[in-house]
Amino acid sequence: MDTNTRPGTIELIRLAGPGQSVSVRLRSAEPALESLGVRYYDAEAVVTSDFVNGTVHLGFDSEDLSDWGQLLDAVEEAEQDAERAADLEEPFAADWPRSGRAAYLRVICGDPYVVEVRDGAGTGVVVAVPLDMGEEWTAESRERLAAARAALGRTRAG
Template identity: 30%
Template sequence: MTQGPIDLIRLTGEGNSVVLRITGRETRRGARTTDVLTSEFVVDTPFVSGTLNAWLFPADLTEWQECLDALDAGQAITWRDAARGPALSIERDDTEERLRVTIRDNATTLTTVTVTVPLADTWFDDAYDRLEQAWKTWPSTEDH
């Protein structure tokens, strides 16, 4: 990997944080050769902390773009719900300007964690910039 990790998702505030950090790229060989991004969900609160590794595929980045658009329009989202591995759900509470973020791992740890973080005014612009940085750093052969 020529560049350091990229935080694709970064939700922080009031002592709580949920981060999805892209840590590198691998080529998986099998019936079909596939490029994947290695990543880790990092949750840190005064009550609970943990890390969970995950692989991301180009389709996951495309789906994240769609989820950002839906969130920006005020909708609740679930990202990677059909994927084997952790899923991320985010609900907006516009009255308190907060996000309720849930990471659910039904594949390995059978654990669900929900964290509430404030929604900063600049969060959406920052989130779209992080996604674009991920596409530029690890371009796929598929269109996005």
């Protein structure tokens, strides 16, 4: 956790390379809204780098927690299938949470990875952050997801 993170903050996502990072921090472990068994959470996407620093509201629901786990599965599959990846004209890319509702992240697999923070529904601003995250980033991301699920009372794997 970096020095700008408030104590007690749940950091669901932290994608970092030397000198820059993109993270998603929950504003509260309590849902902002609950409807038909789906919990809606307030969070913020935080970009930190020597060039630009910014924060944008990013809301997600309890279903999106599973989607993050599935995105990590897809990234690992794309990384392991280097032969297929070499045949693709475009690198593997995925959005989290689902695009169009509010700000969201677009993870683009490559060397380096690029994480875009997109505020399409708000300002229309897109910030692209290239990250050399190392080999263990998906395992670390799964640990953060498990910790966030536990803190939110959602321990189901995904």
